[in-house]
Amino acid sequence: MSSSPWEPATLRRVFVVGVGMTKFVKPGAENSRDYPDLAEEAGKKALADAQIPYSAVDQACVGYVFGDSTCGQRAIYHSLGMTGIPIINVNNNCATGSTALFMARQLIQGGVAECVLALGFEKMSKGSLGIKFSDRTIPTDKHVDLLINKYGLSAHPVAPQMFGYAGKEHMEKYGTKIEHFAKIGWKNHKHSVNNPYSQFQDEYSLDEVMASKEVFDFLTILQCCPTSDGAAAAILASEAFLQKYGLQSKAVEILAQEMMTDLPSSFEEKSIIKMVGFDMSKEAARKCYEKSGLTPNDIDVIELHDCFSTNELLTYEALGLCPEGQGATLVDRGDNTYGGKWVINPSGGLISKGHPLGATGHLCPVSS
Numbered sequence: 001m002s003s004s005p006w007e008p009a010t011l012r013r014v015f016v017v018g019v020g021m022t023k024f025v026k027p028g029a030e031n032s033r034d035y036p037d038l039a040e041e042a043g044k045k046a047l048a049d050a051q052i053p054y055s056a057v058d059q060a061c062v063g064y065v066f067g068d069s070t071c072g073q074r075a076i077y078h079s080l081g082m083t084g085i086p087i088i089n090v091n092n093n094c095a096t097g098s099t100a101l102f103m104a105r106q107l108i109q110g111g112v113a114e115c116v117l118a119l120g121f122e123k124m125s126k127g128s129l130g131i132k133f134s135d136r137t138i139p140t141d142k143h144v145d146l147l148i149n150k151y152g153l154s155a156h157p158v159a160p161q162m163f164g165y166a167g168k169e170h171m172e173k174y175g176t177k178i179e180h181f182a183k184i185g186w187k188n189h190k191h192s193v194n195n196p197y198s199q200f201q202d203e204y205s206l207d208e209v210m211a212s213k214e215v216f217d218f219l220t221i222l223q224c225c226p227t228s229d230g231a232a233a234a235i236l237a238s239e240a241f242l243q244k245y246g247l248q249s250k251a252v253e254i255l256a257q258e259m260m261t262d263l264p265s266s267f268e269e270k271s272i273i274k275m276v277g278f279d280m281s282k283e284a285a286r287k288c289y290e291k292s293g294l295t296p297n298d299i300d301v302i303e304l305h306d307c308f309s310t311n312e313l314l315t316y317e318a319l320g321l322c323p324e325g326q327g328a329t330l331v332d333r334g335d336n337t338y339g340g341k342w343v344i345n346p347s348g349g350l351i352s353k354g355h356p357l358g359a360t361g362h363l364c365p366v367s368s
Contacts, residue, residue: 011109015251017237018052020045024199024230024354027124035064035071035123038231040079042359043119046233047080052245054081057235058113063090063100063120064358075121094307095259095361096120097232102259104236114241121231122356128157128227146267146275160216160224160308166272167218167310174325176313178210178218180332184309185209185223185351187337192348199228199354223309228354256292258284273314281318289320296320302342305361306349316344 020042025032039062047054062072072089076082092099097120104116131138138144143162147153151165170176186209192198204212204222212220242248260280267275289295296319304319306312313327321342322330335341347353350360 014105014108014254017247018046018050018235021232022230023197024228027126032229035121036075039075039121042231042233043080046235050235057117059086060117061088061100061103063096096358097361108238115237119233120358122358123229124227156216163308163310164216164219166276169272176328180328181309182210183331184312188349188351192352195347198348200352225307225350225355228356230356230359232359256288258287260284285319302344
């Protein structure tokens with residue numbers, strides 16, 4: 001107990017003891033499955049990896065975006081078990097999977113649970129994301145207003161316009177070239193050939209990336225993440241749980257994990273780079289470095305949110321891998337792949353691996 005209600009309580013250490021995922025596939029493909037089957041595969045793999053029964057799990061945090069209420073219960077009940085535990089459904093757009101993990105970690109940190117399942121899945125529709133409810137305010141209306149006031153809005157899907165114009169702003173401000181963004185798409189597709197769970201496992205030349213189908217302006221299809229069906233799961237546990245089940249040798253500690261939402265600068269500075277999340281990513285990273293005692297130089301491997309190639313480059317700068325405006329230099333040095341300073345998105349990233357929202361989405365975790 002802390003001596004004052006304003007002093008933070010001592011938070012417990014949290015460890016990942018088991019993980020599992022499905023292969024990500026194109027929605028509507030012959031090998032696509034319904035969400036309970038996807039969740040079952042990922043959940044059972046995580047439990048097997050942890051070598052614990054589902055009955056040892058105290059709570060479950062289940063992330064998905066596209067589905068009716070309580071899909072989390074349906075996904076777990078008839079595959080993993082019905083033990084009466086709390087099952088919390090999480091919907092947080094592209095951060096849904098990481099939000100489920102964030103909540104699961106907090107439950108253990110605060111002493112509420114000893115073992116929590118973080119599970120995410122998605123069964124998506126083909127094509128770009130659209131608006132599901134046209135009879136009410138869309139959550140991104142103010143973001144769209146900023147975009148319209150600065151660059152206008154075309155009939156293209158909105159997300160590629162937002163991240164495409166963020167890239168254009170970077171080019172105008174810092175002299176970044178179209179080729180720098182294309183090189184990120186090239187790199188991620190090259191990485192994907194080593195990931196059997198990736199939706200796409202094809203390598204392309206830089207010219208092929210740049211000449212592929214246009215999605216919006218300079219953003220081609222090989223620089224944009226696809227919609228996907230898939231699931232992923234992680235078993236989180238306390239130190240006491242590790243000792244009880246003898247899991248110390250396989251445990252990976254989450255040293256720091258942060259989640260941020262928009263700051264006033266996202267809108268007040270009239271910057272598309274800020275509007276798509278630069279400052280909140282930068283602040284989340286700062287807090288992670290502070291809490292973990294680490295710096296970018298201590299890190300070897302990074303998985304980050306490359307919904308579009310432009311966002312990957314922006315995130316290099318937000319994470320402090322290079323000064324603001326120097327992301328293109330980092331790309332030219334090859335410091336984002338094998339043989340460079342960091343290996344970034346070795347999975348192939350969302351661009352190749354796929355982006356089932358509940359099973360992906362990145363915030364700022366640092367683990368050891």
